Amino acid sequence: MNQNENDGTVKKKSLTINSIFYLAYNLLNVLFPFVTGIYITRVLLPDNVGLIESARNIVQYFVLLAYLGIPTYGMREVAKCRNDKETLNKLYSELMTINSISTIIFSVLYLTICVSVSSIRANFSLYLIVGIVLICNLFNNSFLYEGLEEFKYISIRNFIFKVLSFLLLLLLVKSNDDYLWYAFIGAFGTAGNNIINIINSRKYVKFSLKNLNMMQHIKPILFLVVVTIAIEINSLVDVTMLKLFKGNEIVAFYTYGSKIYKIILQVVNTFTMVLIPRISFYYKNGRFDDFNKLVSKTFKIIIILTIPIIIGIFFVSDYLICRMYTDVYYNSANVLKVLSFIILISPIGYLLGSRILLVTGNEKKMIIPVGTGAIVNIILNYFLIQNYSEIGAAIASVASEFVIMSIYVFMGRKHYSLVNVFNSIIKVIFASTIMFIYLLLISKISLDPLYVTLIQVAGAIMIYFSILIFTKEEVCFSYIKKCFTIFRKS
Secondary structure, eight states: OOHHHHHHHHTTSOHHHHHHHHHHHHHHHHHHHHHHHHHHHHHSOHHHHHHHHHHHHHHHHHHHHHHTTHHHHHHHHHHHHTTOHHHHHHHHHHHHHHHHHHHHHHHHHHHHHHHHOHHHHTTHHHHHHHTHHHHGGGGOOHHHHHHTTOHHHHHHHHHHHHHHHHHHHHHHOOSGGGHHHHHHHHHHHHHHHHHHHHHHGGGTOOOOOTTOOTHHHHHHHHHHHHHHHHHHHHHHHHHHHHHHHTOHHHHHHHHHHHHHHHHHHHHHHHHHHTTHHHHHHHHHTTOHHHHHHHHHHHHHHHHHHHHHHHHHHHHHHHHHHHHHHOGGGHHHHHHHHHHTTHHHHHHHHIIIIIIHHHHTTOGGGGHHHHHHHHHHHHHHHHHHHHHHHHHHHHHHHHHHHHHHHHHHHHHHGGGOOOOSOHHHHHHHHHHHHHHHHHHHHHHTSOSOHHHHHHHHHHHHHHHHHHHHHHTTOHHHHHHHHHHHHHHHHO
16 A cells, blocks of 8 residues: 555544544543542542552552553554554454453452452452453453544543443442442443443454464563553552552542642643554654654643643642642642642653654663663652652652653654754743743732632633744644634634
């Protein structure tokens, strides 16, 4: 299949439309935890919240092992062969067969540990419920939809299950004794999405066990699973060690602080994730000018979004955390402030490091930065948690993410060239400085905290983006022109 044919297929899916749908998907992922968190913290005590999060933390290790790096590897490979039906069917069948084998193995291992370890066996029902997520990995074919850029479908499906989950939450979780129902509803959302994915996948691929060559995928998958585990250790080991050294209540404080930053990070990563299949396509077809322009544009978007978000978090997190989760969770605000720096650090490392190495076929090198970061995280957690509790865990996470980003950028630098980013950075810093001064002045006003926060948020957004548009920052200005064009046509 020649390049022109490929171009025709790719252009059927607009990056702008995909970004809108994927943004809607992630905004829903933002709103759902916010709303459910507000409800849950008023129904369940911190001890039970921490107990559930600790159980989810344990099962997530097994889910990572069952994944075998297939989501990342599969998305890249599907993007490469999505215009070749026969090759796509074969690839899909091979990856899903590997996924099924690994999921069964690690599900049996998980169940064995649940029965054997006394501390887990004491809460066997809880661990069995959260384990539904693991067994339902049998149906996890999300890599297919991301590789095909089916972000409209992903968004609609996610919306349906979020609404169903919230309704179940209101119906079934009404007191502190209903914590098992809360655990089940979380598992239900993941399981439901996976099952619907399998049913819907028949539109795009045909599964078959004939003439499979699974061994060709084992080596790159095993490299990626090591990388994935090392990456996820940075988000899992903090909860594990907090549980070990400090107990369930501290886990709850840390979880609700970290949950908010992860939600924001998801939104920022929207603009990176939706471009990965296209970046892979450009590189494979030797369109390096388009490749570099797209990487540069994504980098600018990350800078534009993350710097003002970090500044805003420092001004409004105290009020928002206490307002949403009650004063009991005040410590979560400090956790959020520390972790907010990852909102900038992680996407840069993800774009200029792991994604670049992945699309250029250098995934073997990814183990160096993520492995180093995991070691740094474990060591710092050991010393900092004992002295500084949840704040120590947050500091360790930021430090490890910075180490990972630095190594990633250094290793990936020869594979890309950033185009016209310096002017955008200067304009973002200028706009952020003005926004900071505004937020500082408003914070001194003697008004109800709710009104102060509303004035801060609304004014900061208007000031920041007005300055970027006035100074004709390239990315913002291009999106404004697109909006005006669409408006005129309509």
